[in-house]
Amino acid sequence: MLSKFAHAEIDSISTDRAMKIPGVRGVLTGEGLPLTGEEMKDRPPVAWGKVRYHGEVTAVVIADDPVTAAKAANLVEINYKPLPVVQTPSEAVKENAPLVHENTGIYEKDEGVNPIPGTNIASHTKIRKGSIQRGREESEVTIEESFFIPPSDHAAMETRSAAAEVKPDGKVIITTSSQAPFMVKKLMNSYFGIELGKVVVHTPLVGGGYGGKASVQQEILAYLASMKAGGRPVKIVYPREADLITAPCHMGMEATIKLWATRDGKLKAAEIQYLVEAGAYSDKAIHLTRAAAIDCTGPYFIENVWCDSYCVYTNHPYPAPYRGFSHSEVHFCFERAMDILAGKLNMDPLELRFRNAIRPGQTTPTQYKVNRSTVGDLPECIRRLKKLIRWEEGAVVRINERQLKVKGISCLWKNSTIPPDSTSGAIITFNEDGTANLISGVVEIGTGTKTVLAQIVAETLKMDINNIFVRMEIDTQTTPEHWKTVASRGTLMGGRAAMAAAEDAARQLKAIASCVLRARIEDLDIADSRVFIREEPDKGLHFKDIAYGYTFPNGNSIGGQIIGRGNYILRNLTHIDKETGKGKPGPEWAVGAQGVEIQFDCRDYTYKLIRAISVLDAGKVLNWKAARGQVTGAMSMGLAFAGREAFIFDKEGRIMNPQLRTYRPLHFSEKTEYIVDFVETPHVDAPFGARGLGEQGLISLPAALGNAISAAIELQVTSLPLTPETIWRMKEAER
Amino acid sequence: MTGRAAHFHINGEEYNIYIRNADTLLYVIRGKTGFTGAKPGCLNGDCGACTVIVNGWPVKSCLMLAVEAEGEEIITAEGLHGSEIQKAFVKYFAFQCGYCTPGYIMNCQTLITQYPEADRNKIKEWLDSNICRCTSYEEIEQALYSVLRQHR
């Protein structure tokens, strides 16, 4: 049962009639349930007392089959008293705005969460670097602009689902379509006090995530439903409509950006306010708010930066991470501001970016001094983009009276502000025939990371990749933990762990071979599934003779099955300072430059994508086809987000487009031409130098499209999505 | 619940299945035969993940009642095991998460058999009935063209 209201008191819930239907095993309501939420516990798993968004779960009917459940759900009676709704963060922070939560100040929360009691602000992150005053004094030109991005969705093709069962011994077995099975385990412990060893979470292949399945929601419902039904297995599958509006969405944001620069285009100061739309509950929005602050300026060096990033409740669905983790929103606003500044300076926007692009030795908004390894080579990305997009042709070219050919560009960076203690582990077991099995906690959500991990193991053990079998399913009891499959961190963390496991296995193989070959370990080498004496490569042993230990001709045996183990934890990360934001928030910043070229119709404001370009510093490309696929897929998603995707709310805060025909992702015939180029500046800590790649292709395309359309209409675009209708409205408003 | 036994040909095999009259073909195939290739993505015809082949034509199995498919020749992704189009999808990296893939493969396969001479517009029209959220469609196009080329 889902709430029909965006904000209402629940006067009464009656489940009596539903319970009478044969085949109904129970009806779960919010009564007596503990509060949940990742950094601040503000969310009842099932609404209780009041509903805070349209689509919120109000009751769960547990029945023998879906038809019976649906029938009974119609008989659950809920009486609501509607309350005034808050629909945008800027409305929500006004004095006297209706409060989404009355108890903001007293919720249980983690360190680093800073709610403001009596307001709709769930948290606040500050960046204080240098002095705005000084930056202003050294500047000659300034701009200020505000931006608006409504909430939207991931719309993975597989909707969320989970199954749960509570065994008589108290073991909780959960199967879920999740990017974060280990987080499910942790949260079940935190929310319900279930012993960690008693929570076993299975995750098979996941049908698309993009961040949306990194939040924990359906698992909680499945567990509670199973408890309600006496521990019996219960499965919950979200219909598309619920997957869009009930499950965590893609955040909205509002922003105000002020920039100061010298006449020759040197950025001197930035004063930024981000209002991240938390919707009804703060869950991941607090972290999204922090990430927005940390990379608030885009990939530019600015001496003086103030940023206030607020996490603001509204009566909308609450967000999960979304590919880029608040970076595509930040970049839309900031990179639009950069173009506006370029206009005011009368300077080429690409040149403005080139001059301010962050370089080794300079500092980030969190005052961390970057080097080549931690920041890559943005100037080179810009240089290549300039060529690929044929910038010298000019941003706007008139084709005929009606049509323009327009280009827009923008840059990006992304660090992953994951907790400093996140770990990843891997195990390699050998089979008797000398082949190996790789077990890693990375969830295969479509990024191909497990293929890359197998490549890393094959390379380290100098084995044929076809002799490495990769376990695809996750089971939190037997799979080593990988914190979450998010943040483009699978290759770095999972890769380092897999590498360590391979090295460990190699050591063990050599130790056995050293006894048999009567040679020092240091004199041995490995290749082609053999351990051999370096100096005389034909003297050696095949893995199959030692993978399960070695048996001498007389039957004596040594060793045993080879089991390599490895783990990885990020080095020297810090929490950021509460007052200034100072710290090292993540392992590295991946940078890039992107552009779009469109054909714009000046009469009806429609436009057609001609091509989109990404030049990314990939550190090192480990699998070219897979890398290109990740980038073009992200680009396609970014263009859809920028061009059309948004929830449409009515005056009461109800979502009017909860279906794939009204919330419409890009289709085949709408695809454009994609150009992808990689710069390779190694990230020294990463396997073979590879940087994050899964999100970067999306991050700056909304800004590039916004910049192109602004150039076409000679007005500053300040909101998304960029539909012909919104462009038409802007033009009409101007008249 | 009222229902009855019905007879289906799926992937060359015979199935006697107890169904409700209101059951969709998708629900019956996934729930009662063990063939899970057809995927639910929207249950209202928007996404194409549930596409199967019925008598040589692609059908969104969430929009067809099981009773309508009684006695018809049904093929799911499992029934195309080892087909050229399936191999082409692997070769060209035409999937990432793979959830939309069976639907595309069914759709592409029927296009190849029904319209081997399909032109660009036909292909666009045909493939627009599915949604892939992971790829940019580039690789799906390459996979399809690679097989179409062999059939011309």
Ligand code: FES
């Ligand atoms: S499930 Fe049938 S079209 Fe989406």
Ligand code: FES
């Ligand atoms: S491969 Fe994931 S939706 Fe197409």
